[in-house]
Each structure stands twice: as structure tokens, then as C-alpha cells.
Amino acid sequence: MIQLVHTLCNRWLLLFFFLPLVGCATQLKKNEPVGLDETVFVIGIKPAEFNPILFPGYIRDGKFHLYTTRNGYGNNPEEGYMITKVKPGDLLGITKVLIKRGSFGPTFKMCGNKKTLVFKVPKGKVVYISDIRYEEHKGYITFEYADKFNEAKEYIDREYPALRNRMEKWEYELLPITASCTETIHVTVPRYN
Known part of the structure; x- marks a missing residue:
């Protein structure tokens, strides 16, 4: 369960302060060479209006700590799949989930030692992580993980010729995340003399 952390006015702050931190990751183009x-x-996302945001971090004491100064990865899933080119060597974890509704939608944050999906990005591979089915409730969402590798592989092989026969299953962990449930946005105001 992820708690809702943004109100309507906070969504404007999210737009101007959080979204610039999301990296240049976009949905991989179908004919883009890799x-x-x-x-x-590759992560299966159901329903497709849910958009997980992944940030790099590290594991200490069995918990996922995110790097607050690094860019995250997020894009709108296409046809139920998030297919993203990323930097090898990073440890990524889902830290937020946006629900796309017109220009704005609610944002949910992984926090307070709730378990989140975490995986190490290998070098030179196309990896399937998991499928995630989200369900929105009043003020929170729930989610389930499922292994639907064969369905994902069939889709990737059919729709992404550059990735055909390259995708393999990849391991992930469900680890508590240390992020606070309180959202703080720091704004630096320069002082000129």
C-alpha cells in the first residue's frame, strides 16, 4: 500500500520541482537500436495510466535508500509496458507512482518502511523485471507483482524488432524504503549583495 502524499496545490509544486529530476528516460521507440x-x-504495468517512477539508490541494513541528488526514470507505459533504456550499474527502486488523468493526477509515494521493488541494472542486457497490477482506493493504492515473462517476451519480440530474442528474466527484491512520508521541497534563494 502506498500513501497519497500530494494535494491539488502540491501537484503544481511537483510539476515544477520534481519532474525536472526525472531523467531523460522515455518509452523506447519501436525501431530504436539498442x-x-x-x-x-521491461516492467508490465496494468492499468496503463499508472506510471511508476524509479530512482537510483543503495542498500544498507536491508533497506533501500534513494539518492536524492540523482535523476530518476519514468515514462508513460505504452500498451501496458514500461520499456526504458537506463544506465548500467545502478540499483533502481520504485519510489513514486503517478496516475495520469489529463494534465494532473494523484501521486503516491513509497515511504515509511513499506516494501518496494528494487533491482540492479546489468550491463548490456534487455531484462524483464515483473508485471505490476495497481488498484486505486480512496487515498491509497494497492499493487500485486506477477511473473508474466512469456507474455512480455512475446510482446517485445513482436513489437520491438531490435530487442527480439534478447530479453531475459531478471531478479528483483522487495525491500523496505527509508524515504519519509512527509514531502519536503527545498528551494534555494540566492542572496545578492
Whole structure:
């Protein structure tokens, strides 16, 4: 269960302060070549209006700590799949989930030692992580993980010729996340003399 952390007015702050931190990750184009040293991850997302945001971090004491100064990865799933080219070597975890509704939708945050999906990005692979089914309730969402590798592989092989026969299953962990449930946005105001 993820708690709702943004009100309507906070969504404007999210737009101007959080979204610039999301990296340049976009849904991989269907004919985009992927080098043998580049990494692509695939996560099935149902329903498709849910948009997980993944940030790099590290594990300490069995918990996922996110790097607050690094860019995250997020894009709108296409046809139920998030297919994203990322930097090899990072440890990524789902930290937020946006629900797309017109220009704005609610944002949910993984926090307070709730368990989140975390995986190490390998070098030069196309990896399937999991399928995630989200369900929205009043003020929170629930989610379930499922292994639907064969369905995902069939879709990738059919729709992404550059990735055909390259996708493999990849391990992930469900770890508590140390992020606070209180959202704080720091704004630096320069002082001129």
C-alpha cells in the first residue's frame, strides 16, 4: 500500500520541482537500436495510466535508500509496458507512482518502511523485471507483482524488432524504503549583495 502524499496545490509544486529530476528516460521507440553495452528494462504495468517512477539508490541494513541528488526514470507505459533504456550499474527502486488523468493526477509515494521493488541494472542486457497490477482506493493504492515473462517476451519480440530474442528474466527484491512520508521541497534563494 502506498500513501497519497500530494494535494491539488502540491501537484503544481511537483510539476515544477520534481519532474525536472526525472531523467531523460522515455518509452523506447519501436525501431530504436539498442547497443550490446546498453541496458533496457521491461516492467508490465496494468492499468496503463499508472506510471511508476524509479530512482537510483543503495542498500544498507536491508533497506533501500534513494539518492536524492540523482535523476530518476519514468515514462508513460505504452500498451501496458514500461520499456526504458537506463544506465548500467545502478540499483533502481520504485519510489513514486503517478496516475495520469489529463494534465494532473494523484501521486503516491513509497515511504515509511513499506516494501518496494528494487533491482540492479546489468550491463548490456534487455531484462524483464515483473508485471505490476495497481488498484486505486480512496487515498491509497494497492499493487500485486506477477511473473508474466512469456507474455512480455512475446510482446517485445513482436513489437520491438531490435530487442527480439534478447530479453531475459531478471531478479528483483522487495525491500523496505527509508524515504519519509512527509514531502519536503527545498528551494534555494540566492542572496545578492
